[in-house]
Amino acid sequence: MNAVIARSPVRALARKELGELRRHRMIVATAVVLPVAFLVLPVANLLFYDPARAIGGPDFAVGQAMFCFFLTPVIMPATMAAYGIIGERDQGTLEPLLTLPISDRELLAGKVAAILLPTLSASFAIYLLYMAAVVVVVSEPVRTPALDWSWPFGLLLTGPLLALFSTLTGLVFSARSKDVRVAEHLSGLVLLPSMLPVLLIVTRTVEPSLVAWLGFAAVLSLLDYALWKLALRAFDRERAISTV
Amino acid sequence: MRGAEPAIVCDAVSRCFGERLVLSSLTLAVERGEILGLLGPNGSGKTTTLRILATLLQPHGGSARVLSYDVASETMEVRRRIGVMPERPSLYERQTVEANVRLWADVHGLADPGEAVGRALQFVGLEDRRREPVGSLSKGLKQRVALARAIVHRPPVLLLDEPSSGLDPLAAAAMENLIRGLAGEGTAVLLNTHRLAEAERLCDRVAILREGRLLHLGTPRQVRAALLGHIVEVELAGAVDLPVRRAIESFPAVRETCWAPSAIRVRLTDSERDTPELVARLVSAGARIIAVRPAGDLERAYLELMSQPLPGSLAA
Numbered sequence: 001m002n003a004v005i006a007r008s009p010v011r012a013l014a015r016k017e018l019g020e021l022r023r024h025r026m027i028v029a030t031a032v033v034l035p036v037a038f039l040v041l042p043v044a045n046l047l048f049y050d051p052a053r054a055i056g057g058p059d060f061a062v063g064q065a066m067f068c069f070f071l072t073p074v075i076m077p078a079t080m081a082a083y084g085i086i087g088e089r090d091q092g093t094l095e096p097l098l099t100l101p102i103s104d105r106e107l108l109a110g111k112v113a114a115i116l117l118p119t120l121s122a123s124f125a126i127y128l129l130y131m132a133a134v135v136v137v138v139s140e141p142v143r144t145p146a147l148d149w150s151w152p153f154g155l156l157l158t159g160p161l162l163a164l165f166s167t168l169t170g171l172v173f174s175a176r177s178k179d180v181r182v183a184e185h186l187s188g189l190v191l192l193p194s195m196l197p198v199l200l201i202v203t204r205t206v207e208p209s210l211v212a213w214l215g216f217a218a219v220l221s222l223l224d225y226a227l228w229k230l231a232l233r234a235f236d237r238e239r240a241i242s243t244v
Numbered sequence: 245m246r247g248a249e250p251a252i253v254c255d256a257v258s259r260c261f262g263e264r265l266v267l268s269s270l271t272l273a274v275e276r277g278e279i280l281g282l283l284g285p286n287g288s289g290k291t292t293t294l295r296i297l298a299t300l301l302q303p304h305g306g307s308a309r310v311l312s313y314d315v316a317s318e319t320m321e322v323r324r325r326i327g328v329m330p331e332r333p334s335l336y337e338r339q340t341v342e343a344n345v346r347l348w349a350d351v352h353g354l355a356d357p358g359e360a361v362g363r364a365l366q367f368v369g370l371e372d373r374r375r376e377p378v379g380s381l382s383k384g385l386k387q388r389v390a391l392a393r394a395i396v397h398r399p400p401v402l403l404l405d406e407p408s409s410g411l412d413p414l415a416a417a418a419m420e421n422l423i424r425g426l427a428g429e430g431t432a433v434l435l436n437t438h439r440l441a442e443a444e445r446l447c448d449r450v451a452i453l454r455e456g457r458l459l460h461l462g463t464p465r466q467v468r469a470a471l472l473g474h475i476v477e478v479e480l481a482g483a484v485d486l487p488v489r490r491a492i493e494s495f496p497a498v499r500e501t502c503w504a505p506s507a508i509r510v511r512l513t514d515s516e517r518d519t520p521e522l523v524a525r526l527v528s529a530g531a532r533i534i535a536v537r538p539a540g541d542l543e544r545a546y547l548e549l550m551s552q553p554l555p556g557s558l559a560a
């Protein structure tokens with residue numbers, strides 16, 4: 001897919017997608033409110049950590065915080081991706097787009113790039129801010145587990161894969177639904193169970209070791225590849241312009 | 245560009261939706277520099293034809309080619325060479341005029357997209373509105389943005405779906421002039437319309453469609469003659485006299501005559517072929533002609549054609 005993104009029609013499409021996304025109030029609101037909430041909650045959680053009242057100890061508290069950072073790249077793309085194809089069809093702009101010399105791969109790659117960019121920027125930005133807050137204001141006993149190397153490593157490795165997973169799921173449903181909201185709900189149903197591995201790691205049911213992260217990343221990569229193929233199949237040009 | 249066949253060719257093109265045949269063995273061709281109008285009521289298959297040529301729909305029978313490239317199997321080659329204005333308003337309303345046209349220039353991979361956008365906007369007379377969001381423009385100006393977008397890569401073939409529908413007469417006339425200008429530069433134009441007057445005014449040839457079948461294809465004059473039965477009205481300065489009467493009665497192409505004190509209505513075998521000869525004969529008989537015009541109410545003939553029961557077999 002990298003080779004496809006580097007080509008200029010994809011860049012032009014991605015730029016146009018970003019311009020469109022920026023002008024949708026619902027999408028901008030989600031893209032702002034969600035990361036802010038997912039930054040404030042974990043910081044507050046650790047800042048006001050009280051060993052006497054906390055359940056599950058410091059590891060559990062940090063795990064709770066980390067869950068927010070893994071959730072962001074999964075939730076943020078959902079609305080944008082569900083809108084991706086069906087939304088553009090409803091708006092009437094998909095039809096002329098399909099008369100341009102672009103392949104299905106290029107069209108989808110443009111949409112994927114435009115969704116990943118804000119998602120990953122926000123996901124990593126709030127994590128950086130959180131780390132800064134941990135270094136500056138958070139004290140023991142949660143400080144040490146919060147600074148454990150395996151969290152930034154895991155997030156950097158699996159964050160983009162999770163975001164891609166969510167984006168492609170949304171696009172598959174967007175290509176096959178008759179309505180943006182239906183696409184959104186259906187992809188939500190798929191995304192929830194996909195958070196199970198993350199839940200296992202942040203609760204330390206599975207230790208956040210190198211092997212665990214690599215294994216998780218390998219599974220996600222395979223899933224993403226399969227979803228990319230599925231999205232290409234789900235996208236049907238005649239269906240995409242039909243209004244009946 | 246391959247071969248010397250016309251820029252647009254439909255060769256017995258058919259298309260179904262489910263069980264329904266909405267386009268039935270349509271055959272037509274558009275030459276470079278020619279404007280061909282697809283004329284027909286709603287649901288007659290105009291948009292379907294255009295979408296097949298624009299690679300949006302597959303033909304289910306026959307074949308269609310743009311500059312000799314097959315629309316079903318050589319889609320990318322076709323897409324590089326066509327400019328399309330769809331039926332529905334289809335611009336990014338929240339983005340500027342310039343951004344809308346620029347996207348097309350970029351996707352076509354133009355060497356100097358900025359220059360191309362400037363030229364296209366200048367052509368449609370919108371260079372001073374380039375920074376305004378499309379949503380703030382009138383319908384007529386939006387259609388011009390859509391045209392600028394369709395021509396930004398200077399396509400040799402233009403497919404326009406009802407380009408002036410919903411425009412006031414002034415804006416529609418402006419759109420017609422732009423289209424004429426493009427054809428004048430050698431662009432092959434296929435356009436859809438449901439307005440007979442527009443088809444007559446703008447198109448070099450008109451194809452009349454009904455329920456997916458081609459009923460007539462020819463110049464507006466030929467179509468008019470076909471619909472109205474080749475009737476010509478000649479108005480004279482004075483009364484119809486004997487030499488004039490003789491001149492007409494001796495002309496073998498005259499099938500039927502209707503006399504008025506200072507006007508004659510004749511039905512000719514082929515009004516396009518026979519009118520010049522008729523006029524010449526009248527003049528040499530001493531007639532002082534004020535006007536010669538095709539007679540009859542075209543609008544009414546068209547409506548009648550559209551409400552007649554269709555013959556069982558193909559009318560192409």
Ligand SMILES: Nc1ncnc2c1ncn2[C@@H]1O[C@H](COP(=O)(O)OP(=O)(O)O)[C@@H](O)[C@H]1O
Nearest residue numbers: 242243244261266285286287288289290291292
């Ligand atoms: N995607 C589609 N699915 C089913 N029927 C369609 C579709 N598109 C067009 N039709 C039908 O095909 C016929 C021709 O439509 P169209 O080509 O849009 O006509 P026109 O442009 O002349 O109004 C209509 O009866 C229309 O309902």
Ligand SMILES: [Mg+2]
Nearest residue numbers: 290291331436
């Ligand atoms: Mg139509």
